[in-house]
Structures are given as C-alpha cells and as structure tokens.
Amino acid sequence: MATVVSQQPITSQRPSSNFKASHFLKEPLNVPIKLRQKQFKIQATASQAPLLDPVLSPSKTIPQSYKKKSNEASLILIRHGESLWNEKNLFTGCVDVPLTEKGVAEAIQAGKRISNIPVDLIFTSSLIRAQMTAMLAMTQHRCKKVPIILHDESEKAQTWSHVFSEETRKQSIPVIAAWQLNERMYGELQGLNKEETAERYGTQQVHEWRRSYHIPPPKGESLEMCAERAVAYFEDNIQPELAFGNNVLIAAHGNSLRSIIMYLDKLTSQEVTSLELSTGLPLLYIFKDRKFMRRGSPVGPTEAGVYAYTKRLAQYRQKLDETLA
Numbered sequence: 001m002a003t004v005v006s007q008q009p010i011t012s013q014r015p016s017s018n019f020k021a022s023h024f025l026k027e028p029l030n031v032p033i034k035l036r037q038k039q040f041k042i043q044a045t046a047s048q049a050p051l052l053d054p055v056l057s058p059s060k061t062i063p064q065s066y067k068k069k070s071n072e073a074s075l076i077l078i079r080h081g082e083s084l085w086n087e088k089n090l091f092t093g094c095v096d097v098p099l100t101e102k103g104v105a106e107a108i109q110a111g112k113r114i115s116n117i118p119v120d121l122i123f124t125s126s127l128i129r130a131q132m133t134a135m136l137a138m139t140q141h142r143c144k145k146v147p148i149i150l151h152d153e154s155e156k157a158q159t160w161s162h163v164f165s166e167e168t169r170k171q172s173i174p175v176i177a178a179w180q181l182n183e184r185m186y187g188e189l190q191g192l193n194k195e196e197t198a199e200r201y202g203t204q205q206v207h208e209w210r211r212s213y214h215i216p217p218p219k220g221e222s223l224e225m226c227a228e229r230a231v232a233y234f235e236d237n238i239q240p241e242l243a244f245g246n247n248v249l250i251a252a253h254g255n256s257l258r259s260i261i262m263y264l265d266k267l268t269s270q271e272v273t274s275l276e277l278s279t280g281l282p283l284l285y286i287f288k289d290r291k292f293m294r295r296g297s298p299v300g301p302t303e304a305g306v307y308a309y310t311k312r313l314a315q316y317r318q319k320l321d322e323t324l325a
C-alpha cells in the first residue's frame with residue numbers, strides 16, 4: 001500500500017476539530033510516571049531532570065537547575081506486522097489476534113531499519129500484535145537494551161514486577177501499553193471478510209467505512225472517534241516526553257496511527273482518506289522546536305541510504321559503532 005510522505009516541516013498545530021486542548025509540559029508525562037519513578041527513575045544529574053511524580057513532588061515544573069535532556073527527539077511509528085486476520089482479509093479492529101510468520105519477519109526487518117536510532121521509551125497498544133511487533137523489532141536494536149512492559153494494573157502488579165537493580169534498569173527500556181492506541185473499533189464488521197463485505201454493501205460504502213474521517217462502521221468507531229482517544233493520548237503522554245528530549249517508539253495500528261499522522265502532518269479530513277500505512281514499515285519523525293518533521297522510512301543498516309537524519313542521530317550511531325567495534 002502506498003504511504004503518503006510529505007517532506008514539509010510540519011507545525012504541531014491540531015487539525016481543526018475538538019481535540020483536547022494540548023499543553024506543552026516541559027517535564028515528562030505524569031501517567032506512568034509513578035511507575036517509572038519506582039522502576040526506571042532516571043538519576044537526577046546536572047543535565048537531566050528526574051522523572052517528576054506530581055504526587056511526590058508538589059511542584060510539577062522542573063527545578064531551574066535541570067535542563068531538558070535535548071532540544072531534539074526522534075519519534076518512530078510502526079504499524080504492527082501482518083496479523084493472522086490481515087492474512088485472512090478479515091476486519092480486525094480491537095479483536096486481539098497475533099502476528100503471522102510473515103508479520104514476525106516484518107517486525108524483525110523493521111527492527112533492522114531502526115537499529116541505529118535512539119529509543120528511550122516504547123508505547124504500544126494493549127493488543128498483542130502491536131506488542132509483538134515492538135518486542136521483535138527491539139531484538140535487532142544495536143543498543144541491546146531490554147524492553148520491559150510496565151505493569152500498573154494494580155499495586156500488586158507494580159510491586160511484583162519491580163526490578164531491584166539500578167544497573168539493570170539502566171539497561172532496560174520502559175514499554176507502556178495503552179488501550180488508547182488500540183486499533184479503531186470496527187464494530188459489527190469485526191470478523192467479517194473485507195471482500196465479502198464489499199460485495200454485500202458495495203465497494204464505495206466499505207471504502208467510506210475504512211478510510212473516511214467522519215463515517216463510522218456499523219456500531220464502530222469513525223477515524224475521528226479513534227483520533228479523539230489516540231491523539232489525546234499522544235498529546236498528553238507522548239508529546240511531553242519528546243519535548244523533554246526522550247526518543248519514542250510507537251508500535252500501533254493502521255487507523256490509530258493514521259489519526260496520529262493526521263495530527264503530525266496536519267492533514268485535512270479529505271487528505272487522510274488517501275493515507276495508507278504498510279504493515280511493519282517504520283516511519284521516522286524528528287521533533288524539534290515544537291515541530292514534527294517527517295523523515296520517511298529509515299533504511300536498514302546495510303542498505304545504501306541516509307547515514308543519519310540529524311547531527312544528533314549521527315553522533316548516536318557513531319557511539320554505537322565505537323561501543324560495538
């Protein structure tokens with residue numbers, strides 16, 4: 001499937017709709033922060049602010065003595081690899097199905113493409129196909145850090161999954177699974193064959209259900225409804241991390257990512273209807289000066305192509321080369 005790529009630097013203005021007012025927090029997000037404060041606290045150093053827990057530290061602003069980690073951050077988006085229901089051409093939505101063997105290979109290939117790009121935090125949906133994609137991709141990353149899914153579903157889940165070694169935590173990457181990043185809920189189409197559905201309701205009607213912004217499938221979510229949870233989550237929990245200088249990988253779904261790309265690329269509800277995302281193909285954005293600049297799909301480490309998209313990424317790759325030499 002074709003992917004719309006626009007090289008224009010994009011402002012992070014919201015598309016004209018009733019998205020939740022965004023706020024640019026300077027400090028990192030406060031959603032899993034209690035967890036990260038316990039599990040993966042980043043040691044406060046002269047250049048790094050600790051992960052602030054608004055509960056533990058009344059003031060939510062970063063103390064003046066701390067600077068942002070960086071003025072630039074990488075954002076990688078990956079639609080999960082092919083799933084068993086993609087292979088059967090069934091509407092999937094929020095049904096939790098795993099990857100096919102091909103989908104596993106796609107996830108590993110995606111990992112090769114991003115293996116030289118820094119990742120400090122991983123966000124996935126709560127669905128296994130996105131989580132499998134993230135974990136498989138990270139097996140190829142040259143940083144060799146271990147992605148660890150954070151569990152905050154209960155106090156016991158938090159305490160029972162605690163890591164009691166600072167050194168081990170430093171060699172780990174927090175993975176936050178958020179239902180808000182789930183695929184759009186396809187309502188009464190879930191489980192139906194896409195071709196048979198088009199024969200029954202007409203190609204035009206099915207295309208509208210699949211790709212339009214405002215029109216929901218029967219008893220399902222429109223892309224707009226999906227955006228109102230996915231983009232709101234992105235603004236409230238992911239964008240502050242990027243603003244702080246943390247590099248983020250999001251492994252999610254065709255439509256939840258289409259809604260986020262619509263926000264990043266400032267696409268209109270008309271333009272987004274032609275946005276298609278291939279399974280397992282990573283997309284790179286650079287976040288700098290509060291703007292998202294799309295950089296296309298990174299090539300693999302052995303393929304001819306751009307060595308690194310920015311000076312900071314070139315330095316990161318250089319450091320990996322030296323460490324792994």
Ligand SMILES: O=C(O)[C@H](O)COP(=O)(O)O
Nearest residue numbers: 090091092093183210254
């Ligand atoms: O949910 C599904 O069926 C797929 O992941 C996406 O389907 P679509 O390409 O028909 O939106």
